[in-house]
Amino acid sequence: MHAMSFVFIGIKIPHRCFVDEFDGNGTVSYDHQAVWNSSIPFDSNGEISQCKRFSPGSNKSEIESCNKWVFDTSKYSSSVRIDYSLVCDRSILAAVAQSVYMAGMLIGAVLLGELSDKFGRRKLLLISIVLQLISGIGLAFAPEYFSFIFFRFLLGNAHSGVFLPGFTLGMEFVGPKGQVGAGISPHMYFGMGFCVISLLAYFIKSWKWLQLAITLPALLFASYYWLIPESARWLLRKNRKEEAKVVLRNAAKINRVTIPDIILETTEKEVEGPKENFIHIFRYKFMRRNALIVFYDWFVVSLVFYGLSFGSASLPGGLYFNVALSGLVELPGAIYCWVFMDRLGRRFTLSCAMLITGCCCIGTIFIGSNTEYWWISAILSNIGKAFVSAGFILVYQYSAELFPTLVRNSAVGFSSMCARIGGVITPFINFMGYLHPAVPAGTFGGLALIAGLLTIILPETLNRPLPESLDEGEQLNRVWKMYKPVPTSEQEADDNNDDDELYKRKMASLNNDTNSTSTI
Incomplete structure (x- = not known):
């Protein structure tokens, strides 16, 4: 909201x-x-x-x-x-106010995401809820423009601080079979927020009271202090085994299962791997290419998602209906991901989503919004919003599977930063609609089409073991099994055999992990 x-x-x-x-x-x-x-x-x-x-x-x-x-x-x-005279020559300050919120999300994604890895997901989630309350209430009572954008910046920080640790907690609470649902669900509720705020705004005409109406319900989240435990996975990684056992025993009690003591007492030593960091991916030919394409995908997905969301307010028809519909169409986007990402693969599903989004945005240019066929333009805009929301879900999943474990957190964090840059730019692109109505739609559509075409180049990650090191990340670009090309030389045949052995070892490791204590 x-x-x-x-x-x-x-x-x-x-x-x-x-x-x-x-x-x-x-x-x-x-x-x-x-x-x-x-x-x-x-x-x-x-x-x-x-x-x-x-x-x-x-x-x-x-x-x-x-x-x-x-x-x-x-x-x-x-x-x-x-209240702040954001009209005429000062109307650009309204776009600044929205960009400042996105800039707050950017800083929050980088800073609070790192802190949640260090101090725990639960602690950062609770702190961010408090920050959301303080900044949301402060925003409603801001006496002038600069204090208003200051609280907007803090609210953007809190947005990332609530969403990212909450998203991670949800993923880490469940086993492998539940992770697709846990990954998609938060995005569906995000769309529901569009519907709720449209309903509230219909009845609450004062912007200050509306701001309070969407802020004060966060007081209910105080119950999370007692209801939400810390991630057992994070506790184990931090060697806080006794606290992790308490969380696991409580989970077992709620689920009416029994965990044998030998499982709770069994721990694995962490093996210190090679000193690899995020910058090292640029030393590898395919990893470098993959990373740059994924960063661009995140940038475009965020740019177009928020561009179409904010643009829904200016579509013909009622403001409240259009914004609510913009949230409702995210449900078909989530269903699209749920149905196809495990059948057609992440790469093809993401590429199709971005290509359809691009075509819909370009199509609105030719239809226009001031003709008797304005409703076609509105339909195309909402179809584009559905598929770009699917793109948002897919880039989260794809990035987690594409980058090796040793650099996964930092790589996904940088990807999220690229998305926030897109969000910062979005209000200014929409503002350029004053120059010509086709500028925003043309920009969104063109960038989405390029993203869809570039995504085809990426390797598929469906049903493939997660890479652990950068060398294994580079190997993702080798095509396994039936899709492998016929070797043209004895050396290439030997290389392919080595790849098969690596694949078999990784699949065996994956199967063992699925049945191991770490998934309980």
Whole structure:
């Protein structure tokens, strides 16, 4: 809800220049016909200008910009744009306010993600919930623009601090068979937030009260202090075995199963591997190529996802309905992932999602929104939103399977940072729609088509053992089994045999892991 809140708290409201001789007597009315007839010129579209007025005493011969406005509050009683005068030459500051939120998400993804690996998922989740409450309430009472964007930045931090540790906890609470569902579910609830805030905004017209309405329910999350345990996997990795045993025993009690003591007492020594870090992936030809493509995919998925989400507010039809529908269409996107990612593979499913998204965005350019076929444009936009939301789910899963264990956390963290850069840029691309309506759709569509085509180059990870080292990550680009090309030389045949042995060992290891104590 916080991610989409600016669509409602920063809603655009018709306005005109404040005219002292008519509005200075305390009886201000937007529809003051005498003002319109004598003091306000028409713009290039033949409509009453919102930012210009005739200069006093010029007899309509000179036009000047104004620095004070009268707003039409007949439909929407309040907005951030009214309180902080984010109109005309200052309208770019509204885009800045949304970009600052995304910048907060970027910093939060990098900083809080790293801290959750160090201090624990549960602790960072609880701290971020408190930060969300403080910044959300502070936002509602911000006295001026700069304090407003300060709290927006903190709220973006809290967004990442709540979502990422919460997502990781959900994944680490379940075994291998439940991880696809655990990975998809948070994205479905994210879309539900679009629907809920649309309903709240329909009844709550004051932006300050709306901000409080979506913030205060986080008080219920105080119960997480007692309800949500720390990740047993994280505790074991930190050698806090006794605490992990408590979590596992409680889980066994709830699930009405018994864990033999010998399993709880059995631990494996951590084998220190080679000193590899994230930068080292650029030393490998295929890993370097794969990483750059995945980073680009994350950037585009975030850019287009938020671009279409914010753009839904300007589609023909009702604002509340359009935003709610933009959230509802994420459900078909999640179903698309659930059905096809384990059947067609991650690469093909992601590539198709991005290509369909790109085609839908480009299609809206040719249909337009001001014709009798505007509804086709709205349908295409929502289809694109469904598939780009599927892309968001897929890049999470794909990245976790593509990067080797030794650099997986840092690589996925950098990928998420690329996504947040896309989110920061999104409001400015939508703002460029003032130049020409086709600019945002053309940008989103073109970048999505390129992402879809580049993804075809990536290796498939479905049913393949997770790479542990960078060497094994490089081997993902070798095609296994029936898809392997016929060797053209004795040396290549020997190499392929070596690959088969590696594959068999990795699959045996994977099967052993599935039945081992680490999956309980």
